[in-house]
Amino acid sequence: MLRGHNITRRWGGLVALNQVSLALRQGSVHAVIGTNGAGKSTLINILSGEIAPSEGTVELLGQDVTRWTQPRRARAGLGRSYQRNTIYASFSVLENCRLAAQAMHQKPWHWWRSAAHCVISTAIAAEVAERVGLSALLTRPAGLLSHGQKRQLEIAMCLATQPQVLLLDEPLAGMGAEETERMLTLLDALKPHHAILLVEHDMDAVFRIADEVTVMVNGAVIATNTPAAVRLNPLVQAAYLGEH
Amino acid sequence: MSRFKLVFVGLAFLGMAAFPAVAGSYGVDFVTKVMVYAIFALSLELLVGTTGLVCFGQAAFFGIGAYAVVLLSPQSDAASVYCLLPAAVACAAFFALLVGFLSLRTKGAYFIMVTLAFAQMAYYVVHDTPLGGGTDGIYLMFKPLLGAWLDLDKPLALYGFTWACLLGVFGFLALLNRSRFGRALAGIRVNEQRMRATGFSTYPYKLAAFVLSGAIAGLAGFLFAVKDGFVNPELMSWHLSGAVLIMIILGGLGHLRGALVGAFAFALLQDFFKSEAVFGSMAKHWHLGLGLSIIASVVLLPSGLVGLPQQIRARLTGRSQTHGVDDAST
Numbered sequence: 001m002l003r004g005h006n007i008t009r010r011w012g013g014l015v016a017l018n019q020v021s022l023a024l025r026q027g028s029v030h031a032v033i034g035t036n037g038a039g040k041s042t043l044i045n046i047l048s049g050e051i052a053p054s055e056g057t058v059e060l061l062g063q064d065v066t067r068w069t070q071p072r073r074a075r076a077g078l079g080r081s082y083q084r085n086t087i088y089a090s091f092s093v094l095e096n097c098r099l100a101a102q103a104m105h106q107k108p109w110h111w112w113r114s115a116a117h118c119v120i121s122t123a124i125a126a127e128v129a130e131r132v133g134l135s136a137l138l139t140r141p142a143g144l145l146s147h148g149q150k151r152q153l154e155i156a157m158c159l160a161t162q163p164q165v166l167l168l169d170e171p172l173a174g175m176g177a178e179e180t181e182r183m184l185t186l187l188d189a190l191k192p193h194h195a196i197l198l199v200e201h202d203m204d205a206v207f208r209i210a211d212e213v214t215v216m217v218n219g220a221v222i223a224t225n226t227p228a229a230v231r232l233n234p235l236v237q238a239a240y241l242g243e244h
Numbered sequence: 245m246s247r248f249k250l251v252f253v254g255l256a257f258l259g260m261a262a263f264p265a266v267a268g269s270y271g272v273d274f275v276t277k278v279m280v281y282a283i284f285a286l287s288l289e290l291l292v293g294t295t296g297l298v299c300f301g302q303a304a305f306f307g308i309g310a311y312a313v314v315l316l317s318p319q320s321d322a323a324s325v326y327c328l329l330p331a332a333v334a335c336a337a338f339f340a341l342l343v344g345f346l347s348l349r350t351k352g353a354y355f356i357m358v359t360l361a362f363a364q365m366a367y368y369v370v371h372d373t374p375l376g377g378g379t380d381g382i383y384l385m386f387k388p389l390l391g392a393w394l395d396l397d398k399p400l401a402l403y404g405f406t407w408a409c410l411l412g413v414f415g416f417l418a419l420l421n422r423s424r425f426g427r428a429l430a431g432i433r434v435n436e437q438r439m440r441a442t443g444f445s446t447y448p449y450k451l452a453a454f455v456l457s458g459a460i461a462g463l464a465g466f467l468f469a470v471k472d473g474f475v476n477p478e479l480m481s482w483h484l485s486g487a488v489l490i491m492i493i494l495g496g497l498g499h500l501r502g503a504l505v506g507a508f509a510f511a512l513l514q515d516f517f518k519s520e521a522v523f524g525s526m527a528k529h530w531h532l533g534l535g536l537s538i539i540a541s542v543v544l545l546p547s548g549l550v551g552l553p554q555q556i557r558a559r560l561t562g563r564s565q566t567h568g569v570d571d572a573s574t
Contacts, residue, residue, distance in 0.1 A: 136305070
């Protein structure tokens with residue numbers, strides 16, 4: 001569903017990504033792991049269209065989207081979440097989800113009609129809030145949610161655009177054990193309907209949920225395989241897992 | 245809109261409507277001027293408070309609206325408001341389209357400086373060329389007519405017309421803020437990156453807001469020129485761009501009623517510090533008093549004058565004030 005082919009990104013003389021290729025399939029979670037500075041976030045930024053690659057191509061649902069803008073890719077079915085919370089703190093949970101859903105039903109020229117009266121966006125917003133377990137908190141300002149709930153809301157906002165591919169940048173960052181468990185259950189439930197790219201530092205979670213793992217070091221891929229095979233890969237052990 | 249806000253806004257407009265019944269000619273003229281400033285402040289509120297774009301060249305659109313009135317009016321007869329008003333608004337909107345098209349490619353401090361630079365360019369066009377009459381400005385010989393029944397040369401007619409324009413602009417922006425367009429602008433203000441990742445092409449939204457803002461400032465400029473019957477380059481100066489920014493900060497950013505309150509507060513403070521009856525010979529240094537009082541209000545009222553009731557309530561109940569912008573609020 002999403003394919004990156006020989007993606008390279010240079011910042012002046014620094015090669016942040018070097019000939020990285022990967023493919024995401026529906027119904028699977030593809031994790032990308034690596035130490036800080038390995039190029040994981042640059043990869044996710046290039047796949048989502050936030051920054052352009054120096055070389056290489058990105059295909060989404062069989063179409064070359066390398067030159068597409070980020071909003072266009074999002075509307076074509078690519079959802080992403082960020083490492084840091086990017087929710088709208090002063091909006092309610094429902095409003096956050098509705099605004100995200102509105103991206104697919106924009107109609108900005110309907111200036112006299114309240115956004116709250118958009119039946120489709122509101123229905124989608126309520127549905128995704130329920131899917132992530134926030135249906136009891138629809139009217140609560142997002143800024144008052146716990147950290148775990150905010151991360152759930154991030155996922156809900158991604159889902160509100162009805163994407164087929166999800167790029168999740170450290171969705172478990174800063175979570176406690178209980179919140180992590182809740183998020184993993186959620187990701188498990190999302191897996192059958194989406195192709196998921198998961199950038200994550202929590203190795204236990206990665207090896208529990210991922211179907212495929214790509215290991216990056218210094219902007220290059222050193223291994224892509226099943227979690228079990230990656231765990232036994234001596235290169236990976238030396239470069240990353242051994243330190244863990 | 246909460247009941248309190250609705251009552252406040254309703255009473256404010258009713259009060260303004262009834263004001264000429266109890267005020268003399270000075271009062272009517274003063275409130276007409278303030279209502280024009282309030283429309284001008286609302287135009288900037290759409291950019292700064294709603295969209296998060298700090299424009300420091302708003303006076304250019306105001307000035308273009310004002311100059312259009314004088315330059316497009318016939319020398320020997322009164323023009324029709326039906327022609328002149330759309331023309332003045334369109335001129336300001338067109339200039340806003342040009343400025344926005346280029347300046348919205350920048351962000352933050354660069355955006356502020358680029359909008360200031362465009363405004364200064366407009367300023368020097370009217371200041372240094374025969375087109376704008378130079379520093380002397382130009383007089384409006386005949387004030388426009390609204391049909392045969394409403395002569396804007398009459399203070400009460402102009403007062404009523406300005407009041408109706410203010411009500412129209414306020415109502416329009418209140419609806420706009422609640423619409424999908426307004427919510428998208430609020431999202432852009434809070435986190436543009438997230439909006440793009442969600443699927444919003446933010447540039448057209450910002451450009452549309454910029455042009456709308458310019459058009460509303462042009463309307464204010466139109467009313468100002470009709471009221472004073474005179475335009476000069478100062479209408480496009482950075483001082484006025486700064487003054488209108490102060491109005492919305494003073495009133496409370498992110499609230500339409502803040503622009504209303506801020507325009508009144510600013511004009512009252514200005515008149516107070518200019519008063520020779522109060523300050524004697526010191527009145528000529530009115531900028532100093534105005535500046536100090538604005539600094540004090542910004543320090544003491546971080547949410548502006550509209551945040552004052554909440555601040556008092558928080559003080560009385562001993563709770564810390566909850567911050568955060570009340571999105572799409574009136």
